[in-house]
Amino acid sequence: MSPTTWPPASRALLAQGGAFLATLLLVRLSPIALAPLAWLAVDSVLAAALGRRLGLASWWMPLNLLLPWMLQGASLLQLPGGIYLGGFLILVLVFGGGLLIQVPLYHSNREAWRALEARIPLEARRFVDLGCGLGGPLAHLARTRPELELVGIEASPLTCLAAWLRCLPHPRVKVRLGSLWSMHLAGFDVVHAFLSPAPMARLWEKVRAEMEPGSLFLSHTFAVPGHPEDWTHPLPGREGACLRGWVIRSKG
Ligand SMILES: C[S@@+](CC[C@H](N)C(=O)[O-])C[C@H]1O[C@@H](n2cnc3c(N)ncnc32)[C@H](O)[C@@H]1O
Structure with missing residues (x-):
């Protein structure tokens, strides 16, 4: 199954993972030494571009651009790893059921x-x-x-x-x-x-x-x-x- 047919959340994850690996490779191979924040910018632009290539709707662009910066910001807070795992589990328990068929949780009034x-x-x-x-x-x-x-x-x-x-x-x-x-x-x-x-x-x-x-x-x-x-x-x-x-x- 081509990744372009995957559910959008999986494609976003693939875009982030792919951009991260590509940035790591660039850091190793690049003859120019960029500042860490410049590499972060490269990573986020790559993630947004890859997301588009994978067929994500345009409103995913800002999300893909922002996510690496948010992760970097969160890492500066030095919170215990369990907080992220706990947050992730809560999200899965509340929204996980609808992810596969792309149905979010919102309520009828x-x-x-x-x-x-x-x-x-x-x-x-x-x-x-x-x-x-x-x-x-x-x-x-x-x-x-x-x-x-x-x-x-x-x-x-x-x-x-x-x-x-x-x-x-x-x-x-x-x-x-x-x-x-x-x-x-x-x-x-x-x-x-x-x-x-x-x-x-x-x-x-x-x-x-x-x-x-x-x-x-x-x-x-x-x-x-x-x-x-x-x-x-x-x-x-x-x-x-x-x-x-x-x-x-x-x-x-
Ligand atoms: C838009 S909400 C509607 C909630 C409620 N029916 C209402 O009218 O307020 C859709 C719900 O369907 C659930 N859902 C999505 N896919 C499902 C599935 N395959 N089986 C059971 N529930 C699912 C989601 O977790 C979400 O809670």
Whole structure:
């Protein structure tokens, strides 16, 4: 697999690693003795250029330029190594689940929760939130739609723990740690996802293969390429935000 198809975070890491190795080589081979800060500048420019070559979006440029300077600044603070390891682990536990399919953690707001509440058909009984984040939609629906059995699945362990604690007062909510790809969707009347553009085509395949005719697939904001939704419910507060709904007509 070509590195240009890797997830952006892996490409950024590759760009930083490659630039660092190239700079070390230049330091050894260069006939000119540059000041350490000048080499740092070379390293950061190389990282930004390599990031672009690897197909990273332009907004990664300043990040790639800045990272070597930030690392250098942090090393001057002489903090114990465990702090960096701890910080890294916390980031993985909170954001790690979404890295592979390029889905960050951000939350739907109250307007979106109310739209969900209004759009879930009265006869629906089972609802799942794929990538339930901190559990906002689940907790809201548990309060406002007492007839629903609610399930959330979340891949990032700390985020999942937060959702589980938040939903603890609601016995009809089950929060599970795991990948949304492992959740079988048959038996759910309503499936909700607030992810990113990246997994939508693959998710649609799963929805079509597993959801029963008459059930409802809801996506917060993100469209399914080539498959227009049956209805759109605009959401105030964020530009372009909306709840999109597809009524499943047939399996396959
Ligand atoms: C944008 S947040 C949405 C949170 C919540 N559904 C809401 O509406 O507020 C997306 C969540 O999906 C999670 N996620 C990403 N990929 C996942 C996967 N493969 N399996 C389960 N959860 C995933 C992320 O960790 C993140 O918490």
